Amino acid sequence: MSSFEQIRTLIPAEARAAIRTGAYGRHTAGLAAGYLQANLVVLPETHALDFARFCQRNPKPCPVVGMTDAGSPKFRTLGQDVDLCRDVPSYNVYEHGVLTATVPDISDLWQDDFVGFALGCSFTFENALIAAGIPVRHIDMDTTVPMYRTSIALTPAGPFSGTMVVSMRPIAEARVSEAIAISSRFPLAHGAPVHTGNPGDIGIADLRTPDWGEPVDIEPGEIPCFWACGVTPQAVLLAASLPMVITHTPGHMLITDVPETADIPVIQSD
């Protein structure tokens, strides 16, 4: 049995421990099934209020599920001993808008003025789609979901602005409305699609050439459905060119103790 197969069956605290010790370092899709996974953004406190505003104004791409105290790497509301410096399998470090490192631990980079944000991710609604018998193409193809820049304007806040990034999943026409209804139940995981149908309506020229991830097949009778994507804040943060921002490496998420079906993403812990 591979380490991936072993880790799939672990509870969140065990999965985080495997990641923290370096025993596991791959993407987290399918891990700790049933629990919320999150995008990570770390930035200096001086920009944290503007980023909180930006997320409030753009909740579909940026659904905030956790904020640390300034200078603390612990997400106290997302579970027991959730350490954002060590519990994500891979981190991207950006300096002045340029990716300067991809590392498995950011303890050495942590600063006393850093604030961590956790943002809900698409794994949650994908799990719900699959549970309802609606196939998710990129998962079946074992590829990374195709993501596209769009013409959908974001509502700016401070230095943060730009256009929305979306992920695309082709859904059989007969099941599109069910897919919309299911994903709308998870507003903290991007919620309902922002668009279905013609990609040109939202400024996407060619589905075969995604800006991130890999293209997927669209079968006859399928409609491309577009969800707000957690890569949006990464693109916005890059454009803002802050001295230092740290995010998770796409696909390598923070695993929390919050059940995917929780009413609110808050656990009272120490």
Add this chain to the structure above:
Amino acid sequence: MSSFEQIRTLIPAEARAAIRTGAYGRHTAGLAAGYLQANLVVLPETHALDFARFCQRNPKPCPVVGMTDAGSPKFRTLGQDVDLCRDVPSYNVYEHGVLTATVPDISDLWQDDFVGFALGCSFTFENALIAAGIPVRHIDMDTTVPMYRTSIALTPAGPFSGTMVVSMRPIAEARVSEAIAISSRFPLAHGAPVHTGNPGDIGIADLRTPDWGEPVDIEPGEIPCFWACGVTPQAVLLAASLPMVITHTPGHMLITDVPETADIPVIQSD
């Protein structure tokens, strides 16, 4: 026709204009039907990030639906020309935790470092309950909803901590689950109840003596249902004893251009 009856039929921008000019200064229940109304909190930027954290960690009592830029009294995402200094019928001014003034306009008190927060309010789910044929007792009695301090601990952030304040509405036992389902559709307006049934379970000794508002009759076969209440942040802010905090006067809300049924509480305006 009274001015109240006239203003009920106005659209939000017209209602705000009547409030701004001083033509209307009473509570806003029933005004601009179908549009989101909001609790108001204004505090200095130095405490705004902690307050944003507090709201994120306590989303049932504190559902953020808008944040201004620092120094700007305009809620740009809540509608056209929404001015928090003039568009609320009545404001409470607190200095060092003491109510020092109740005024109809705060333009003279506005400071360059102030940040405004708008938090969803119970009017939204009450309207939905009534639309479904579920009576709301305090509305039928034409009194202020009874509100109670509880033993439900809030998740602290910076100087903000305490216990939750709830509002209580008695619901016929046969319709409790429908009332829960309906209100759960409005997570930005306190969502589903935090408790139903025995008040003692959440530290309420006597329903006949609410901490705010007025007691209501509970008929045989009715269950007291308790929703997280927007007075919670006011109680928490008072306890934090900041030099200056301004809120709406309870019941006198900010009327927005956001439809109550909107997916997200964000309007792209100038």
